[in-house]
Amino acid sequence: MADDLGDDWWSEEPAGEEKAEAQVESLTENEVHSPLKAQGHRDRKKRPHQETKKQISQAKKDESHNAHPDGEPKKKKRRKKKKMSEHLADAALKPGTSEDLMALLHKQYQGKLSAIEMQELQLSDKSFLPSNSTSAPLSSYLKSCIPKWNNLVKKTKPVKPNACLLLLVTASAKRAVDLNRQGSEFKGQCVSAKLFAKHLKIQEQIKLLNKNGAHFAVGTPNRISALIQTDGVKVEETFYVILDWNWRDVKLRRMVDMPEVRQDLLELLRKHIIPATRNSEKLRIGLF
Known part of the structure; x- marks a missing residue:
């Protein structure tokens, strides 16, 4: 049967191209940008952990400052080892x-x-x-x-x-x-x-x-x-x-x-x- 010359045959597209275009149009904005959002989600997971470390460090500094009103942490005194002469002096001669x-x-x-x-x-x-x-x-x-x-x-x-x-x-x-x-x-x-x-x-x-x-x-x-x-x-x-x-x-x-x-x-x-x-x-x- 011959084509009807009155039809708008030039406006029609092959079925395969229609399907591809439909799939592209069906992709939502969330689906297109999902990898980036997933990366952002992982970053958000890390931030609370990093902030927790900073908070702990700051808390330790605050405790140290509160424990010493002058603001200077107390240094641990090292026990000096006795020299041989000191041991001999202590011993009964x-x-x-x-x-x-x-x-x-x-x-x-x-x-x-x-x-x-x-x-x-x-x-x-x-x-x-x-x-x-x-x-x-x-x-x-x-x-x-x-x-x-x-x-x-x-x-x-x-x-x-x-x-x-x-x-x-x-x-x-x-x-x-x-x-x-x-x-x-x-x-x-x-x-x-x-x-x-x-x-x-x-x-x-x-x-x-x-x-x-x-x-x-x-x-x-x-x-x-x-x-x-x-x-x-x-x-x-x-x-x-x-x-x-x-x-x-x-x-x-x-x-x-x-x-x-x-x-x-x-x-x-x-x-x-x-x-x-x-x-x-x-x-x-x-x-x-």
């Missing part, structure tokens, strides 16, 4: 005893040495001189402990090479010089030796000791150990080892309170002095 020395050796080597080696560090009371319980001066203490010193000096003149009849062990070169002077009344007319690093080089000390030993020798643990290891000093010829145990420096530290000196001292005792004491009835240890 009692003279050392042989029990103190044995306890220190046990504490130092417990778990590091075998049971047999720990047993070999033990000494009987016969191995010790009386301790300086009255804090007497050096000469007075030595005179009371070694009353036959002058006779020993006479019998041993000249002293055997590399022999030191009395070894006085202290913490430093300066202290060694002081002790050598303080002991002048006790030692009398005898051969003395200074065994520390600042006096002579170790090679020079070995040469001197090879020619002539000493009745009275004062030195530091490290240098005395080095001389014993190189046969500069034959500890089996020694009669007395005196430890400068009770002296304290300006910081109130004893020789055994100084880590580097304590280690050298305990190694000197463990490796040389205690074995020689156990093997000899004449060698005895004193704590000055």
